[in-house]
Amino acid sequence: MCGIVGYIGQQDTKELLLNGLEKLEYRGYDSAGIAMLNDSGLNLFKVKGRIARLREKVDMNVQATMGIGHTRWATHGVPSEDNAHPHQSASGRFTIVHNGVIENYQALKNEYLQDVSFGSQTDTEVIVQLIEKLSEEYDTTEQAFRKAMDMLKGSYAIALIDEKDNETLYVAKNKSPLLVGIGDGFNVVASDAMATLKVTDQYVEIQDKEVVLVKRDQVEIQKLDGTTVEREPYTAQIDVSDTEKGTYPHFMLKEIDEQPLVMRKIIKEYQNGDNELKLDSAIRDAMKACDRIYIIAAGTSYHAGLVGKQLIENIATIPVEVHVASEFSYNMPLLSEKPLFIFISQSGETADSRAVLVKVKELGHPALTITNVPGSTLSREADYTLHLYAGPEIAVASTKAYTAQIAVLAILAVDTAQAKGNNLDFDPMQELGIVASAMEALTDQKEAIEALARDYLSTTRNAFFIGRSTDYNVSMEGSLKLKEISYIQAEGFAGGELKHGTIALIEDGTPVIALSTQENVNYSIRGNVQEVVARGANAMVISMKGLEQDDDAFVLPQVHELLTPLVSVVPLQLLAYYAALHRDRDVDKPRNLAKSVTVE
Numbered sequence: 297m298c299g300i301v302g303y304i305g306q307q308d309t310k311e312l313l314l315n316g317l318e319k320l321e322y323r324g325y326d327s328a329g330i331a332m333l334n335d336s337g338l339n340l341f342k343v344k345g346r347i348a349r350l351r352e353k354v355d356m357n358v359q360a361t362m363g364i365g366h367t368r369w370a371t372h373g374v375p376s377e378d379n380a381h382p383h384q385s386a387s388g389r390f391t392i393v394h395n396g397v398i399e400n401y402q403a404l405k406n407e408y409l410q411d412v413s414f415g416s417q418t419d420t421e422v423i424v425q426l427i428e429k430l431s432e433e434y435d436t437t438e439q440a441f442r443k444a445m446d447m448l449k450g451s452y453a454i455a456l457i458d459e460k461d462n463e464t465l466y467v468a469k470n471k472s473p474l475l476v477g478i479g480d481g482f483n484v485v486a487s488d489a490m491a492t493l494k495v496t497d498q499y500v501e502i503q504d505k506e507v508v509l510v511k512r513d514q515v516e517i518q519k520l521d522g523t524t525v526e527r528e529p530y531t532a533q534i535d536v537s538d539t540e541k542g543t544y545p546h547f548m549l550k551e552i553d554e555q556p557l558v559m560r561k562i563i564k565e566y567q568n569g570d571n572e573l574k575l576d577s578a579i580r581d582a583m584k585a586c587d588r589i590y591i592i593a594a595g596t597s598y599h600a601g602l603v604g605k606q607l608i609e610n611i612a613t614i615p616v617e618v619h620v621a622s623e624f625s626y627n628m629p630l631l632s633e634k635p636l637f638i639f640i641s642q643s644g645e646t647a648d649s650r651a652v653l654v655k656v657k658e659l660g661h662p663a664l665t666i667t668n669v670p671g672s673t674l675s676r677e678a679d680y681t682l683h684l685y686a687g688p689e690i691a692v693a694s695t696k697a698y699t700a701q702i703a704v705l706a707i708l709a710v711d712t713a714q715a716k717g718n719n720l721d722f723d724p725m726q727e728l729g730i731v732a733s734a735m736e737a738l739t740d741q742k743e744a745i746e747a748l749a750r751d752y753l754s755t756t757r758n759a760f761f762i763g764r765s766t767d768y769n770v771s772m773e774g775s776l777k778l779k780e781i782s783y784i785q786a787e788g789f790a791g792g793e794l795k796h797g798t799i800a801l802i803e804d805g806t807p808v809i810a811l812s813t814q815e816n817v818n819y820s821i822r823g824n825v826q827e828v829v830a831r832g833a834n835a836m837v838i839s840m841k842g843l844e845q846d847d848d849a850f851v852l853p854q855v856h857e858l859l860t861p862l863v864s865v866v867p868l869q870l871l872a873y874y875a876a877l878h879r880d881r882d883v884d885k886p887r888n889l890a891k892s893v894t895v896e
């Protein structure tokens with residue numbers, strides 16, 4: 297979703313802002329802009345479309361040592377140059393970039409800004425016009441800024457320039473992520489450390505309803521009442537090279553290939569020198585103490601949660617419910633007496649999940665976040681965190697985070713089972729090691745999968761994925777991958793459900809991709825394949841070694857039957873990748889999508 301980058305220092309700011317925005321491209325956006333302040337005033341450049349267009353538009357002769365930049369993912373108002381950020385107040389004195397959604401923007405507009413003429417359809421413009429209005433009443437911009445922040449309802453991460461003050465970037469946040477990066481003689485602002493890692497790895501966390509005055513050599517954090525807050529910076533644990541594509545044509549392909557490495561990293565991080573599981577004992581206690589687990593997540597993380605349910609119920613023998621975050625808040629089920637909430641989120645910033653976490657904390661229930669970003673909002677606000685160790689995931693389509701989530705859930709399940717004294721015939725680290733090797737064998741077979749993608753998916757309008765039991769969960773993930781990057785209409789179904797309605801859609805040549813990795817449902821899913829073939833479907837069976845039949849399109853190396861999703865998803869990820877390539881899609885940045893969905 298939207299991204300923010302800001303700089304105040306001694307160097308020319310253009311390249312830093314443009315480079316920072318390029319690093320944020322992966323989050324998804326539809327327009328972009330930068331504003332730079334120098335002695336001759338404010339220089340503003342905005343475009344609809346990609347940063348490459350912005351680069352062409354920016355006047356490279358402009359020199360400035362402070363500026364702000366933004367990538368916008370449209371919420372209020374269509375994607376256009378007028379609606380692109382930065383936005384300016386009526387006089388042009390104040391210039392703002394904003395992530396989030398201002399819920400009371402219409403009320404503020406009606407009450408305080410009736411005489412102001414607006415240049416955009418955005419909620420953001422209301423903020424900057426309000427600050428200008430308040431600056432007429434208050435002695436300083438700092439006071440007007442704090443007052444304005446106090447009047448906003450909703451989510452925001454904000455950076456503001458006052459044309460009359462070339463010494464300060466005014467920054468604030470509530471519910472949307474924002475960091476201040478500390479440099480030597482300069483400071484930066486970013487919605488994601490990825491944007492500014494090239495210049496600093498030292499960051500200060502900003503908490504909700506705080507404002508920050510960012511100067512060249514000083515950072516002052518304040519509460520909304522003006523009292524100051526002291527906070528030490530921390531070191532961001534991201535390697536810059538992990539954020540580069542290297543020799544790969546796309547981040548998605550690189551991230552698919554990284555999955556065996558991620559499995560091995562997880563094995564290393566969750567094991568002590570005696571080959572025993574190494575988990576925070578507080579997490580173990582929370583798992584043991586609960587009578588039911590509620591997994592909350594969105595998209596791919598939700599699909600990992602469905603697999604997690606099977607792992608936890610089978611291994612740790614605790615009942616588990618899995619809920620889509622955006623539905624849970626409005627439709628909360630009756631909770632058990634001692635619930636434990638597990639939030640699964642690659643980014644740790646998904647607003648839908650965060651809304652549930654806020655409610656859960658109000659109700660006083662314990663919460664564990666499983667995330668790839670330990671300092672993220674969901675991680676900070678939960679009681680406990682388990683790290684995915686997957687390294688930065690840049691492609692919008694989640695791949696290595698999904699398999700990392702399942703691996704960490706398996707480890708959590710086994711750790712709990714051991715603590716409960718359950719009888720176990722399952723060494724998770726050994727089994728994950730086998731999975732890593734199987735993944736390698738799969739990623740070495742790209743040509744075969746590319747050929748399948750060409751044969752089955754290069755021209756079709758729709759496709760179905762079917763499976764039973766855990767294969768059904770993976771079929772949903774396979775269909776999400778395909779639809780989000782190739783734009784083929786795809787659905788994942790429980791094999792047995794097809795004949796209750798959806799089989800009506802099967803025509804001559806309709807691709808049906810069936811998974812068969814579980815012995816107990818092998819017979820039935822093959823029956824479902826026969827049913828669709830009899831109606832003209834172009835069926836492709838992906839089976840596990842030991843269950844294969846002569847006509848199967850692809851045979852997966854054998855792994856423990858509880859961990860099959862970790863390998864069966866790999867060919868589905870590659871099928872989606874190659875189907876998207878054959879259709880000339882923007883694989884890493886699919887249309888309309890954002891990497892981190894920070895609005896509800």
Ligand code: M6R
Pocket residue numbers: 594595596597598640641642643644645646649692693694695776777780889890891892893
């Ligand atoms: O960062 P999160 O894991 O919370 O994100 C949840 C979903 O937005 C995400 O998984 C989305 O579905 C991906 N685009 C899937 O590839």
